[in-house]
Amino acid sequence: MAEWTYIKKGDKRPLGRVLVAHGWPDAEWKLRAAIFGDGDEPPPNRVDIAIWHPDTSKWCRSGPRLDYIKGVYAWMPLPEPPEQEPRE
Numbered sequence: 001m002a003e004w005t006y007i008k009k010g011d012k013r014p015l016g017r018v019l020v021a022h023g024w025p026d027a028e029w030k031l032r033a034a035i036f037g038d039g040d041e042p043p044p045n046r047v048d049i050a051i052w053h054p055d056t057s058k059w060c061r062s063g064p065r066l067d068y069i070k071g072v073y074a075w076m077p078l079p080e081p082p083e084q085e086p087r088e
Contacts, residue, residue, distance in 0.1 A: 004074040013052035017062045017078055020050040024071030049078065 004021065007013075023045040049062045050069055060066040 002076045002079070004076045006074045007072065013054070014075060014077070015052070017049055017051055018075045019047055019078060020059055020069060020072045021045060021047050021074040022059075022069050022072040024069075026070075050075075 005014075029044065048069060050059045050072070051062050052058075053060045053066065056068075059069040059072045061069060
């Protein structure tokens with residue numbers, strides 16, 4: 001399996017679909033922090049399949065809609081799919 005590539009300013013972004021790791025305080029996280037008072041904890045980290053959109057210089061979820069992803073800090077190539085066992 002490939003290693004995570006941490007993003008540095010000025011580095012070239014990958015082409016095509018990749019896995020991205022991101023953590024950003026979204027609205028749900030902010031609401032929970034306000035209600036339960038755990039705003040000192042960092043927002044949860046997530047992993048998504050995404051593409052780099054060069055026209056907007058933003059990461060987008062891979063799918064029919066281009067939902068932007070904030071707080072991407074690392075990426076890695078998609079792993080190879082598992083091989084199917086032969087059917088008997």
